[in-house]
Amino acid sequence: MKANGRGKNGVSPCQAPPLSLNRRYWRDRLMLGLLTGATVLVLVPLLIVISYVVIQGIGGLNWDFFTQELGSPTRAQMGQPTGLVHTIIGTLVVDTLALLIAVPLGIGAGVMLAEYPDHPLNPLLRLLNDTLNGMPAILKGMLAFALIVKPMGTFSGLAGAIALTFVMLPIIARATESALMIIPWSIREAGLALGLPRWRVITATIVPAARVGLVTGILIAFARAVGEAAPLLFTSFGNNYLPSRWTGWLLGPVDTLPQRLYSLAISPYKQWHEMGWAAGIVLMALVISTFIAARVAIRKR
Incomplete structure (x- = not known):
């Protein structure tokens, strides 16, 4: 090597030849x-x-599908109009109630895990969250059966919503924790330096900054729960008719699209098979429209 620090070719050994x-x-x-x-x-x-x-x-997909009840099997045998209006409404009621319960609890658990890592309850919270996340969906339905159905003495839409809440909770908590952890700590320090309390910094600064990640986690949890049929077999049970009173949607057996889709698929009637495929279209449309609406809402804000 020469004294000027260059090799035989006149190129420094620390300088790689550029790619063409x-x-x-x-x-x-x-x-x-x-x-x-x-x-x-x-x-x-x-x-x-x-x-x-x-x-x-x-x-x-026709007018009867969205306006008529399924009714008894004899209606299908006699060629009378049948539909799944009670199933569509029941799905909206159960899934919406499950979201209203799971979102605040899941976000709260994620905030606890991300923002208070030294809290003495965090190891227990993380263990419970991981255990719930690893449980099969049917076991979550059995858990809701033991907690809600047995004490009430009846299947109900409320029990189905609690079962779906168990499905959503760990997903939302983990997504919230991940979304909050990527927010720079300098933002938290800036808020605390202004004299704001810790909870105010989290709710007014950190959570809004991570809203895209939070909404993504909620959508993933919703998509996972809206297609679950096994937990609902032990909780909402199903119903071929519209409830006689509005309280029947929460306190009585309620039909949902995933559960009804399964029962229609194994039925002996061709008309019900077609309704099962139509129910699959409605279920996909529900998930896709929810994703689009959430993304549009975030983009506008």
């Missing part, structure tokens, strides 16, 4: 192609499933 522009171009194209191929591999099965459900169920 052509090599960089083709490397970029290769990685872009791999990412595009991976995306297509993920989307193609999803599009196949959605297309198949739409093709099979589009014929079952």
Whole structure:
């Protein structure tokens, strides 16, 4: 090596030779192609499933589907109009109530885990959250059965909402914790330096800054819960008719789309099979519309 610190070629040993522009171009194209191929591999099965459900169920979507009850099996045998209006309304009631319960509890648990890591209750909270997250959905339904159905002495929409709450809670808590942890600590220090109490800094600064992550976690939890049928078998049970009173939606057996979809799929009537595919379309539309509405609301704010 020469005295000036350069090698035989006059290039410093610490300086790597630059890649040619052509090599960089083709490397970029290769990685872009791999990412595009991976995306297509993920989307193609999803599009196949959605297309198949739409093709099979589009014929079952009619006015009677959205306005009539399912009723007794004899209605299908006699060719009388049947529908799933009670199922659609029951799904909206149970899922909305589950969201109203799970969102504040899940966000509160996530805030506790992220913002107060040294709190003595945190190890127990994390253990309970991980245990609930690892439980099969049917066990969550049995838990709601023991806590709600047995004391009340009847199946109910409230019990179904509690079962779905158990499904949503750990997902929302984990998503909230992850979303809050990526917020820089300098923002918290700035709020505390102004003399604001810790809870005020969290509610007025940290949580709004992480709202995109929070909404994403809520949507994932909702999508997971809205398709669960097993927990509802032990809780809301199902119903072929509209409740006679409005309190029946909460205090009596309630029908939901995932549970009804399963029962229609194993029924011996062709008309009910078509209604099952149509129910799948409605369920997908519910999830997709919820995602779109949430994203639009965030973008406007």
